[in-house]
Amino acid sequence: MEQTRDHRWVEGAPEGESAPEYDEDGIDLTLLRWMVSLTPTERLQVLQSNVASLQRLLDGRTRG
Amino acid sequence: MVAPAADFLAILRALAAHRVDHIVVGGVCAVLHGAPVTTFDLDLVHNREPENLHRLARALADLGAYYRGRGEQRLVPEESALAGPGHHLLMTQSGPLDLLGTLGAGHGFDALVGHTKVVEVSGIAVEILDLPTLIRVKEETSREKDLLSLQILRRLLQEGGGR
Numbered sequence: 001m002e003q004t005r006d007h008r009w010v011e012g013a014p015e016g017e018s019a020p021e022y023d024e025d026g027i028d029l030t031l032l033r034w035m036v037s038l039t040p041t042e043r044l045q046v047l048q049s050n051v052a053s054l055q056r057l058l059d060g061r062t063r064g
Numbered sequence: 065m066v067a068p069a070a071d072f073l074a075i076l077r078a079l080a081a082h083r084v085d086h087i088v089v090g091g092v093c094a095v096l097h098g099a100p101v102t103t104f105d106l107d108l109v110h111n112r113e114p115e116n117l118h119r120l121a122r123a124l125a126d127l128g129a130y131y132r133g134r135g136e137q138r139l140v141p142e143e144s145a146l147a148g149p150g151h152h153l154l155m156t157q158s159g160p161l162d163l164l165g166t167l168g169a170g171h172g173f174d175a176l177v178g179h180t181k182v183v184e185v186s187g188i189a190v191e192i193l194d195l196p197t198l199i200r201v202k203e204e205t206s207r208e209k210d211l212l213s214l215q216i217l218r219r220l221l222q223e224g225g226g227r
Contacts, residue, residue, distance in 0.1 A: 025215045029223075031100035032216070036225045040096045040183040040190070044072060047095045050102050051070045 070159030072106050073186055075127060078158075080188045082123040085111035087176050088192045089167055089201070091213070096183055097195050098225040099216050105160035110146065111173040112165060117143045120163075127156035168201035181226075195226025 021030050035043055072092055079086060088096065091103025110120055121143050130138040132155045141152050141163070149165040149172065166172045179197035182189050193201070199217050202210045220226065 023219055025219070027216055027219045028100065029219075032098070032220060032223060032225075035095075035100045036098040036220070036223060038098070041185050043095050043098060044092070044185050047092065047102065048070070048072060051104060054102070055069055 068155070068157055068159050070104060070106075072159070073188075074158035075106050075156060075161055076185065076188055076190055078123045078127050079108075079120075080190075082119045082126070084120045084123050085113075085116045085173065086120075086191070087173060087180050088190055089164065089176075089198065090162070093192045093198055094213060094217060094220075096185070096190065096192050097198070097217075097220060099213070099220050101213055101216060105162050107162045107164060109164045109167050109171075109173050109176055111177075112147050114143075114147075117146050120146060124154070124156070127158060127161070129154045129156045129161060131155075132160065168204040171201065195221055 021028065023029055035046070038046065076088075086108045088106070088108050090105075090107030091101055092106050094101050095103070110116065121141075124141060130140050132153045141154060146152065146163065146165070149170065151165065152163040154161045154163065167176065176193060176197065179194050180191050181194050182191050184190070195217065199214065199221065202214050202217065
């Protein structure tokens with residue numbers, strides 16, 4: 001099966017059972033389905049961790 | 065000036081401790097539904113009844129809230145201002161907090177409260193806008209910055225998120 005950016009397939013997934021990684025709008029379905037699988041508490045922790053990580057990058061840039 | 069690190073849970077705890085009626089909207093709401101997006105502030109629509117404004121003012125005092133973007137001025141939000149339909153872009157000791165008197169095409173707390181769900185986050189009951197309404201409100205405003213998140217939210221709805 002031909003792979004495009006918008007319809008790539010999960011690497012290593014069994015043939016015939018793989019799910020698209022992106023939808024037609026380029027939305028990353030792997031991230032979306034992973035987030036849906038979490039509890040609200042875990043989702044907020046992911047967000048908090050991402051914000052903290054980005055903030056560390058910004059702080060590093062300011063000092064650099 | 066380095067902004068305080070965002071701690072959404074700390075703000076939600078302060079609001080819960082003071083029994084502030086509010087609905088979480090925006091990016092944090094989207095994340096709590098399962099959307100893989102990032103945001104740097106907590107947006108909420110507050111109940112503008114006088115009793116709730118008293119409780120909100122106390123919570124904001126605990127959080128050390130003041131208006132963002134006023135230079136060195138630490139202008140503290142007043143209850144009378146919070147009673148209006150406008151937006152209050154605040155900084156707190158736990159990061160940015162946006163209080164919205166109304167959302168989208170003028171929807172206040174009373175209009176939105178029938179379109180919410182309650183999720184438990186670290187032991188706190190958090191009232192968030194339901195996913196179809198979050199999408200509808202973003203469609204109403206239809207700003208450039210909302211287009212990407214709208215696509216993500218629509219896909220999330222198709223995937224069964226927000227239930």
